[in-house]
Amino acid sequence: MLTEDQQIFDQIKKAKNILITCKEDYSGDTLSAAMAFLLWLRQLEKKATAAISGFKDTKDFDFLPNIKNIVPSLNTEKKFTITLDISQTKAEDIVYQTNGNKIEFIITPQGGEFSESNVKSYNSGPVYDLIVVLGSSDLNSLGKIFDENTSFFFATPIINIDHRPNNEEFGQINKINITAISTTEIIYQLIKNYSPESITSEIATCLLTGIITESKSFKIGSLTPNSLLSASKLIDLGADREMIIRRLYQSRKIDTLKLWGRVLAKLKEDLSGRLIWSCLNKNDFDKTGAGLTDLSGVIEELIINVPAAEIIVLFVENNKSTVVNLYAGKNINALLLLEEFNANGSKDHSYVSIEKSIIETEEKIIEHLKKELAKLSL
Numbered sequence: 001m002l003t004e005d006q007q008i009f010d011q012i013k014k015a016k017n018i019l020i021t022c023k024e025d026y027s028g029d030t031l032s033a034a035m036a037f038l039l040w041l042r043q044l045e046k047k048a049t050a051a052i053s054g055f056k057d058t059k060d061f062d063f064l065p066n067i068k069n070i071v072p073s074l075n076t077e078k079k080f081t082i083t084l085d086i087s088q089t090k091a092e093d094i095v096y097q098t099n100g101n102k103i104e105f106i107i108t109p110q111g112g113e114f115s116e117s118n119v120k121s122y123n124s125g126p127v128y129d130l131i132v133v134l135g136s137s138d139l140n141s142l143g144k145i146f147d148e149n150t151s152f153f154f155a156t157p158i159i160n161i162d163h164r165p166n167n168e169e170f171g172q173i174n175k176i177n178i179t180a181i182s183t184t185e186i187i188y189q190l191i192k193n194y195s196p197e198s199i200t201s202e203i204a205t206c207l208l209t210g211i212i213t214e215s216k217s218f219k220i221g222s223l224t225p226n227s228l229l230s231a232s233k234l235i236d237l238g239a240d241r242e243m244i245i246r247r248l249y250q251s252r253k254i255d256t257l258k259l260w261g262r263v264l265a266k267l268k269e270d271l272s273g274r275l276i277w278s279c280l281n282k283n284d285f286d287k288t289g290a291g292l293t294d295l296s297g298v299i300e301e302l303i304i305n306v307p308a309a310e311i312i313v314l315f316v317e318n319n320k321s322t323v324v325n326l327y328a329g330k331n332i333n334a335l336l337l338l339e340e341f342n343a344n345g346s347k348d349h350s351y352v353s354i355e356k357s358i359i360e361t362e363e364k365i366i367e368h369l370k371k372e373l374a375k376l377s378l
Contacts, residue, residue: 184210
């Protein structure tokens with residue numbers, strides 16, 4: 001019987017056009033994993049595409065190779081194409097008409113005539129024969145890429161690679177390693193076991209980026225000797241650790257640091273620190289000159305430095321509504337916590353826009369979360 005790894009390699013060998021995707025609410029780990037896998041497949045001379053729902057250029061990770069090639073949407077509809085060879089006779093006029101259950105194309109030749117041999121037809125469109133889903137707990141977390149192509153996902157083999165215990169094992173092949181610190185660590189072991197010589201310095205840099213971001217630069221307590229050994233081996237293979245650290249942690253803008261200061265100054269807690277939150281209004285962004293993308297770093301710092309926090313919430317004023325961003329840990333489902341508010345996102349991070357002032361929204365959501373946490377404690 002084939003092992004999981006052998007099944008994965010066998011499917012990749014057979015595939016001609018591979019789709020790589022991950023959760024819409026992507027992390028540095030899933031983004032790095034997708035780029036590493038894309039580079040590796042191209043090393044194997046495979047045709048591959050990376051797609052993430054709604055993806056936009058991210059300054060934090062723009063050093064990753066091929067990141068600008070990620071597509072934000074997917075169209076798996078097949079199209080029927082008819083071609084006409086006009087190398088000998090040009091077409092003067094083309095019209096079509098319906099005749100019962102048929103469509104007739106009427107083409108007027110210019111100084112000659114066409115024959116049946118001049119006409120060909122074929123099905124066109126992106127025909128993916130394998131899907132690789134990285135670091136995503138379920139298919140719904142993929143966002144519109146899944147929602148708008150459900151038939152395609154159910155009809156195409158899926159390789160599901162993840163390190164989180166809440167993964168729903170939705171693939172035909174599920175490689176779930178909950179002892180790994182990141183999805184990129186799993187991919188490193190996978191490639192190393194198949195073709196270690198194919199790990200270029202670019203692939204190594206992508207993989208190390210994922211390990212560093214998921215481990216919060218090796219600060220979290222769940223690090224394992226294998227994670228540290230994998231990181232060390234990747235550096236030996238040419239991963240640029242200094243550049244990764246500089247780009248991710250040592251090049252923060254003054255605007256970003258000012259915004260972090262406002263988040264921390266307004267930080268509140270309840271339930272002995274299990275629930276912490278902060279609020280940002282329009283004035284906070286105007287005064288600091290920072291944007292929403294600058295908030296990711298402060299969330300990481302809170303996760304690292306407030307280990308007792310099971311739920312972290314950021315309330316952000318947005319015109320007449322308030323955006324609620326909820327981050328959950330310790331096997332708490334962030335999406336279920338805000339289910340009654342029709343939130344989007346994943347089990348780690350959910351978000352929703354509520355048509356109320358930031359003060360009203362804060363009061364309503366915090367009371368709701370306190371009740372939910374009390375239920376979980378029973």
